[in-house]
Amino acid sequence: MELSLDRLTKHFGSKIAVDCISTKLTPGVYGLLGANGAGKTTLMRMLCGILEPTSGDVLYDSQSILSMGGEYRNVLGYLPQDFGYYPDYSAQEFLMYVAALKGIPRRTALKRSHKLLDTVDLSNVAAKKVKTFSGGMKQRLGIAQALLNNPKVLILDEPTAGLDPKERVRLRNLLSDFAHDRIVLLSTHIVSDIEAIADKVFLMKKGRFLLQGTIDELLSDAKGKVWELIVPEREMRKWEKSATVANLRHDKDRVVLRIISASQPAPEAIPCEATLEDLYLSYFPTEEGVN
Ligand SMILES: Nc1ncnc2c1ncn2[C@@H]1O[C@H](COP(=O)(O)OP(=O)(O)O)[C@@H](O)[C@H]1O
Ligand SMILES: [Mg+2]
Known part of the structure; x- marks a missing residue:
């Protein structure tokens, strides 16, 4: 069928x-x-x-x-x-x-x-x-x-x-x-x-x-495109503007960012396991412009 x-x-x-x-x-x-x-x-x-x-x-x-x-x-x-x-x-x-x-x-x-x-x-x-x-x-x-x-x-x-x-x-x-x-x-x-x-x-x-x-x-398509990056709180806005941030978590005066990017966004960024949510966000980075 x-x-x-x-x-x-x-x-x-x-x-x-x-x-x-x-x-x-x-x-x-x-x-x-x-x-x-x-x-x-x-x-x-x-x-x-x-x-x-x-x-x-x-x-x-x-x-x-x-x-x-x-x-x-x-x-x-x-x-x-x-x-x-x-x-x-x-x-x-x-x-x-x-x-x-x-x-x-x-x-x-x-x-x-x-x-x-x-x-x-x-x-x-x-x-x-x-x-x-x-x-x-x-x-x-x-x-x-x-x-x-x-x-x-x-x-x-x-x-x-x-x-x-x-x-x-x-x-x-x-x-x-x-x-x-x-x-x-x-x-x-x-x-x-x-x-x-x-x-x-x-x-x-x-x-x-x-x-x-x-x-x-x-x-496997999203593999190698998800990164974790720890930045000082004052740099958070800059990253949110310049990259696709799938998630962020505050840790004392620092922020742990989950970034979707085809290339390593910063030398300290650590590669992570991708989820379907990451993949979705990489195609729909903002709620705007979806239509
Ligand atoms: N009967 C209709 N007349 C005019 N535009 C329509 C009609 N049905 C859907 N659309 C438009 O087509 C697009 C897709 O809509 P739709 O199929 O309902 O999407 P979804 O189910 O994914 O939300 C939207 O831009 C919607 O406004
Ligand atoms: Mg519908």
Whole structure:
């Protein structure tokens, strides 16, 4: 099974939201990491067949998804970023409603919704109204609805929003079991989510994939670019202005800086082990200018 993106592009007027992306996805968990405005949601909506590309194509096992229509929807699960819940439905009713929309027969839907409520740990509140749920509970219900038709391709737009650390671990375990023979793509702007959940990462900026690879591959790319430098406090500002400082820690009247730099920033700088966070910061040095 394969999902192939072929020069996928989306323009909104003069704005290029997704800029000629080509890649192939086979079963596994993929993380789409990028700041707000990078183009993640636009890309995912095209992968779901909801948004028509300006140019380029999405192929599921060599067939254009737009020509597959309902056949593609049957293998697709999607959690939109701004998912609308029906506040007066109970969790169980909500899943039955979504199942009906997906054309899943009632008996199958009952069985699957019970199982999924258990999977996302909502069995004990199945009869409670969604409006009484916390952000994390709603998000888990959203994940359950995306799984109702046992999809081959699962697309989750910012699924960790509102989840607490325990729920994140649960999501990771759920997805890695599930992705054994399926394609799972999730987006986030939180580096540690990707580190914890995904096998392969796409680092997205301004509609393009700047980097793609396994976390180990990406980290080897950042190797030799992370330095620790201890400076007197009065020099701190100078370094913050002239270098990418990933982190700083005060130690008496000195400051320990973590600097991202392709070359040794100062003779006393000591090389350190790179993390995905360092790599991300090296591509998004400031929050400004990300779009
Ligand atoms: N329907 C739309 N009309 C116009 N511009 C849009 C529309 N959707 C997204 N954009 C623009 O495209 C860019 C990418 O947005 P989006 O895909 O939502 O990014 P992300 O999900 O990474 O935050 C942004 O600059 C956004 O303003
Ligand atoms: Mg988005």
